[in-house]
Amino acid sequence: MKRLINSRFIFAIPALVFLFIFVLLPIFSIFVMSFFSWDLLNPPKFAGWSNFARLLEDKWFWNSIWVSIKLLIMTVPLCFFIPLALAVCLYRETTSSKILRAFFYWPYMMPAVAGTTMFKWLLSYDLGLLNYILKSLGFSPVAWLLKPTPALFAISLLRTWGMTGLLMMMFITGLQSVPEEFHEAARVDGANRWQTFWYVTFPLLKNTNLLVLTTAIAHVFRDFAGVYVLTGGGPGYSTMVTPLYIYSTAFTQWRIGYAYAMSVVFLLISFVIAVLTLRARER
Amino acid sequence: MKWVKWVLLLAMLLSISVMASKIKLVVWCGGGTEREGLEAAIAEYKKQNPDVDFELVDVPYAQYEQKVRLGIMSGDLPDLVTITYPYAPGYMQYMIDLRPYIQKYLGITPEKYLDAMYDVAAVRIVDTNGEIRYVPLHFTMQCLWVNADYFKKAQVPFPPFGGRSDPWTWEEFVEVLRKVKQANNLPYAMSMQRTAERLFNYLGIRGVKILDENLDFTLDKDPRAKKVLEEFVNLFKENLMVPAEWIAAQDPNMAFTGGLTAVLWAGSWSTLDLLKAEKNFVPAYLPKDVEWLSCEGGRFFGAFKTGKKDREEAAAKFALWVGWKNLGYDIYLKKTYHMSAYEEHEVDYDREIMKQVQAVCGRLAEVTPNWVVTVRNSTIYSRLQTPIVNQISAVIAGQISLDEAIKNLRKEYDKLVAELGGKK
Amino acid sequence: MAKYIKWLFLIVMLFLYMLPVYYSIASSFKSLKEIYSYPPTIFPKNPTLQGYREALQKQDMITYLRNTLFVASIATVITVLICVMGGYGLAKGTFIGKLALNRLVVLTLFVTAQVIMVPLFVIIRRLGLINNLWGLILPAVYTPTGMFTAIQYMKDIPDEFLESAKIDGASEWTIFWKIVFPLSKPLVAALAIFSFTWRWNDFVLPLLVVNRRSLYTLQLALAVIQGEYGGVPWNTILAFSTMTIIPTLIIFLLFQRFFMRGITAGGLKY
Numbered sequence: 001m002k003r004l005i006n007s008r009f010i011f012a013i014p015a016l017v018f019l020f021i022f023v024l025l026p027i028f029s030i031f032v033m034s035f036f037s038w039d040l041l042n043p044p045k046f047a048g049w050s051n052f053a054r055l056l057e058d059k060w061f062w063n064s065i066w067v068s069i070k071l072l073i074m075t076v077p078l079c080f081f082i083p084l085a086l087a088v089c090l091y092r093e094t095t096s097s098k099i100l101r102a103f104f105y106w107p108y109m110m111p112a113v114a115g116t117t118m119f120k121w122l123l124s125y126d127l128g129l130l131n132y133i134l135k136s137l138g139f140s141p142v143a144w145l146l147k148p149t150p151a152l153f154a155i156s157l158l159r160t161w162g163m164t165g166l167l168m169m170m171f172i173t174g175l176q177s178v179p180e181e182f183h184e185a186a187r188v189d190g191a192n193r194w195q196t197f198w199y200v201t202f203p204l205l206k207n208t209n210l211l212v213l214t215t216a217i218a219h220v221f222r223d224f225a226g227v228y229v230l231t232g233g234g235p236g237y238s239t240m241v242t243p244l245y246i247y248s249t250a251f252t253q254w255r256i257g258y259a260y261a262m263s264v265v266f267l268l269i270s271f272v273i274a275v276l277t278l279r280a281r282e283r
Numbered sequence: 284m285k286w287v288k289w290v291l292l293l294a295m296l297l298s299i300s301v302m303a304s305k306i307k308l309v310v311w312c313g314g315g316t317e318r319e320g321l322e323a324a325i326a327e328y329k330k331q332n333p334d335v336d337f338e339l340v341d342v343p344y345a346q347y348e349q350k351v352r353l354g355i356m357s358g359d360l361p362d363l364v365t366i367t368y369p370y371a372p373g374y375m376q377y378m379i380d381l382r383p384y385i386q387k388y389l390g391i392t393p394e395k396y397l398d399a400m401y402d403v404a405a406v407r408i409v410d411t412n413g414e415i416r417y418v419p420l421h422f423t424m425q426c427l428w429v430n431a432d433y434f435k436k437a438q439v440p441f442p443p444f445g446g447r448s449d450p451w452t453w454e455e456f457v458e459v460l461r462k463v464k465q466a467n468n469l470p471y472a473m474s475m476q477r478t479a480e481r482l483f484n485y486l487g488i489r490g491v492k493i494l495d496e497n498l499d500f501t502l503d504k505d506p507r508a509k510k511v512l513e514e515f516v517n518l519f520k521e522n523l524m525v526p527a528e529w530i531a532a533q534d535p536n537m538a539f540t541g542g543l544t545a546v547l548w549a550g551s552w553s554t555l556d557l558l559k560a561e562k563n564f565v566p567a568y569l570p571k572d573v574e575w576l577s578c579e580g581g582r583f584f585g586a587f588k589t590g591k592k593d594r595e596e597a598a599a600k601f602a603l604w605v606g607w608k609n610l611g612y613d614i615y616l617k618k619t620y621h622m623s624a625y626e627e628h629e630v631d632y633d634r635e636i637m638k639q640v641q642a643v644c645g646r647l648a649e650v651t652p653n654w655v656v657t658v659r660n661s662t663i664y665s666r667l668q669t670p671i672v673n674q675i676s677a678v679i680a681g682q683i684s685l686d687e688a689i690k691n692l693r694k695e696y697d698k699l700v701a702e703l704g705g706k707k
Numbered sequence: 708m709a710k711y712i713k714w715l716f717l718i719v720m721l722f723l724y725m726l727p728v729y730y731s732i733a734s735s736f737k738s739l740k741e742i743y744s745y746p747p748t749i750f751p752k753n754p755t756l757q758g759y760r761e762a763l764q765k766q767d768m769i770t771y772l773r774n775t776l777f778v779a780s781i782a783t784v785i786t787v788l789i790c791v792m793g794g795y796g797l798a799k800g801t802f803i804g805k806l807a808l809n810r811l812v813v814l815t816l817f818v819t820a821q822v823i824m825v826p827l828f829v830i831i832r833r834l835g836l837i838n839n840l841w842g843l844i845l846p847a848v849y850t851p852t853g854m855f856t857a858i859q860y861m862k863d864i865p866d867e868f869l870e871s872a873k874i875d876g877a878s879e880w881t882i883f884w885k886i887v888f889p890l891s892k893p894l895v896a897a898l899a900i901f902s903f904t905w906r907w908n909d910f911v912l913p914l915l916v917v918n919r920r921s922l923y924t925l926q927l928a929l930a931v932i933q934g935e936y937g938g939v940p941w942n943t944i945l946a947f948s949t950m951t952i953i954p955t956l957i958i959f960l961l962f963q964r965f966f967m968r969g970i971t972a973g974g975l976k977y
Contacts, residue, residue: 007879008800015793016808018849023815026826033826041352086720089713102963103721106728109959111908113926114948117933118727121734121945125527126470126543129730129747145531146680161724224821225910229930235530236677243821250825251915252669259825267822274817314920315765341920350918353837476938534938541743556938559739 030263037257044257051261061262063237064245067152071241072220074156079216080209083164087171088197101168108165112225119158120145120230148238151231155239158226163219167212174208175201210280218273242266306597307336309361311350314341316555317365317421317582320619324611328604335597360587362598365420368407368580369668372660378585380414384599389607399608401648403579404624406656417583418606420615422624424644424651425484425550425577431563433545437466442568443646444639453489453572460523463545472523474535475548477676479668480578480659484548485515487655490573493671494658498706500696502689512675512685519679530680539564550580551622551644554636566636566643576655577647581621662707663699670695735759735945742942758946766932766939768925768947775924778843779906785848786902787895794857794894795887799869812858816851820911828915842916843924847906853898860894861887900962904955925951 034051038044055061086104090097107115122130123144131141144150178201202209224243227233233240233248240248246266250259312318318339325337340361342350351374354360366374382393389396393415397405400419408417429441439459440446451459460472475481483493489511495501502508518524525544527533539547540560547553547564557564569577584606586598605611608625616623616630622641623630626649632638658664674688683691700706734742736754762768797809820827827846836842864887872882888895913927923931929947932939 006801008796009802010796010879011792011883012796012800012808015789015796015849015854018789018845019812019815019854021830022827022846022849023818023823023851025830026823027815027818029826029829030823033829041356082720085716089717100717100721102959104724106956106959107724109904109955110952111910111926111955113908113910113930114952115727117929117944117948118731120933121731121941122727124533124537125531126525127537127541127743127745127747129726129749132747143526146526148680148682161727164724218817222819222821225926225930228910229933232532232934234532234676235680236673236682238680238682243824247824250828256825256829263823263825270817270822274814277817278813314767532934534941536938536940537743540739541745543745556940559940560743561740 027267030260030267033257034260034264036260037255039254040256047257051258054258055261055265060237060240061242061245064240064242067237067239068221068241071152071155072217074152075159075220076213076216078156078160079163079167079220080212082160083167083212084171086164086168087175090168091172091175101172104168105165107161108163110162112162113229115162116158116226116229119154119161123154145231146235148235151235151239155227155230158230159220159223162226163216167216170208170212170215171205174205178204207280211277214273214277214280218270218277221273222270305334305336306594307338308363308594308598308601309338309340310363310365311340311342311361312365313367313582316619320421320615321365321605323618324605324614327614328601328611335601360589362589362594363584363586363602365582365584366417367582369659369665371407371417371583373662374585375410375416377587378416379588379595379599380416381418381586381599381603382415384596384603385415388600388603399626400624401579401626401645402653403648403651403656406653407579407660408583417585418602419624420582420584420606421619421621422579422581423550423552423621424579424647425481425548425569426640426643426647427567427569428539428547428549428553428557428564429567430539430542430545431565433463433467433469437463439463441565443643444565445567450568450571450575453570456570457518457523460546464523467545469543469545470522471525471538471544473518473546473548474525474528474539474544476535477529477532477672479671480580481548482515482671482675483659484569484576484578486511487576487578488570488572488574492654492658493667494661494664496654496658498658498661498663500693503693509685509689512689516675516679516685526679529676551640554634554640555620558634558636566640568643569647574652576651577644578655578659579648579651581624662703663696666699667692667695731945732949735942735949737942739940739942742940758940758942759950761940761943762947762950766928766943766947767920768928768950770921771923771925771928774840774922775907778840778924779903782844782847782906783899783902785844786850786853787898789848790850790853790857790898791888791891791895792883793854794861795883798858798861799864799866809858812851812854816855818851820915824911824915827912831916837916838919838922839916840922843906843909843912847909847912850902850905853902857894857898860891864890896962900958904958907955
């Protein structure tokens, strides 16, 4: 006797309630409230399309999107090849591998704010260790955090440092599922290690590669804590990524309705990235 | 044996009435040394007034406005509150008028009360109707701090305690910076925190007002404004000032205590922190150019209108006590190493340097005209502070031109006037 | 030859990756004079606990620690409960829209606090949970990733176990507690560890919800003192920072395999 709903469903209800209130409702209200203007003290006023009109003209918003793209271009290659290299070195289940893996994984476990603070301390232009090392080696000090490109690069490094653990483990899982026979076959055919890797193993990792790629993109695009603490969007607006710009519009200028409109765009882009990630995962 | 019952009943009634008449005042304050200062003052006050009890609640500086906003909306207000000067004008309407209590508890007229303090402090506590809404708690003035050892090595005197009594002109000052930097082989000359207040002070000294007395925006109208701002920006280009401080908001204490700069543009509040560095740091006059002035600041203490008469009176009594010289004020100042808001008020600090701070900053307080206070009191100025800092920081970072920055600020200004419905 | 390259590479990378951590910890033991001195020192010359004392007393770290512990523990308990129950209900239940709801969970995997910052704040405010530690707990107990993992795990439990119990006349409630829950120990452990770590590390949610200093969490306080008007010295900041990473480090060391294996459990990738 099949019932339409069996009582097991009840177990899911608490989770669904939270899902509704704290996930679905916000998403829904982003779309609705973007048509209003609001500053929290007075009731919201209907504003039609004006928020979106303002959005099209707001050069700082599009700047933030462009900054996010620049950041992605800088970070994703680092986030791909460095974890890959580490994974290749550490995918065998030896004790030393396991120990080293833990060291590289640790930054991923660290709270974002604490990790960023550590980076900030290293990057001080006059008193920081990094510039001191560079000067001692004969290079000129880098104007970390003082000029746009070094600042973006600093964020790139920070993100890569933070994400290596996760991505490295993804690669390791992938590498471990490639049967040894493939390597043997290629070796027998006379290929050396380098060729074996790039022409045999790497293509076999297609799924993992996609997964790593999309995960990296998703994390970099959403990053808030790192940028907030490291640069606060500066110098000027050169590292003002979109979530940071939305935050400052909503909570320092109190232009809530407009912030909703920006959130619409941000949400849609995040959604697209998420769908791509899911496709990669399903493979 | 019946009388035992009566005695017990009487004792009960007495204790209930004592408890009932024991008023508990809720105080919102900033944490850290301010809280310690208040606690010390309260301890003394309770000895003299055992029928009053206190509860101190911490409110962080950055969250102040929102908390008070929410408190006003929900009616959940404390009896007393310390309030930093930017927020003080906006909340005056919610504070009780202290004038009736001044005669009663301090034994002087309100006029005498205001006369006893520096003009710039008095302006801060009086509202447009002449009502006195706050007492000064700690009062601050911007001033320079110099690394006396560096100046000695460069053989450059500094005012007033370094062999020169008159302040420098701006031109002299820049030369001094160059000389001290070179003589000590420093990477930079002066540290300054990235705030609109510092910039306002600099511009004011050079004769440029961001907002004039009518609260009109002047940076695009004043023919000197652009040049004066350019000179400011050039200080960074010449490495006389520290780019990291205005581009990446680096803490100016870092470079100054680290010995990378010889001068710190800060104020009377820096004393405690600078003492910790154990270096030969001495306060000095700000330069005098077109004008000689300094920006005051600090925290004030006020009592909210709660509608409960006896609590309001108890709150007013305490506020006046803690804010008046030679009463609670001295206890507070000694604990917090702040300067006094009262002219010719000798506080018995346990550190020599505070005398110098009081001398330097007191003089600066005397010479500062009132418009410095009234302009900065306005809502427009307080809302413009962040855009000003962001724009100038972007100029120093080479991201936008000065013309663009001024244009952007004009746009912000116009938007604000429209939003606020006038120049307030 | 290749072996030497590999080890050289690993050592260089290890050095680079651990440098920020080492240097921060070393610097946290410097005195105020030393920390701003130039050239920077790799080992503190006169190690001192000045920074730690300031962080604990002046910067009120104990309060923040209490808050963070409270939030993290309670949120973990609730998260485990609703995710395990929810995973069970969504994986093993029969109802209209089962497929749709499962899809919905997957679809909302990307919705983290940063994405819905503004409405999340508004909703929390409406619920009266601003400046309330529960405002840091309740919005965070539903984690898309946790839910997804739970569903995947539950799917793997063979239906026969449940059917045979049902034939024996057990009620749904008993089935859950006597059979499913004990079988879910790995899931519970993983969820508990991840949830505690996530809540400990949370930044965006506290930034939105809490502005009363006495309610700050550790990470929020660490961020705030860096922007402080008064200028908190770096030895204090780094001491603070070092202390905040200790608990997650301990958890990591004890439960390494959960974190690193988490990937293969099929879901904990966000």
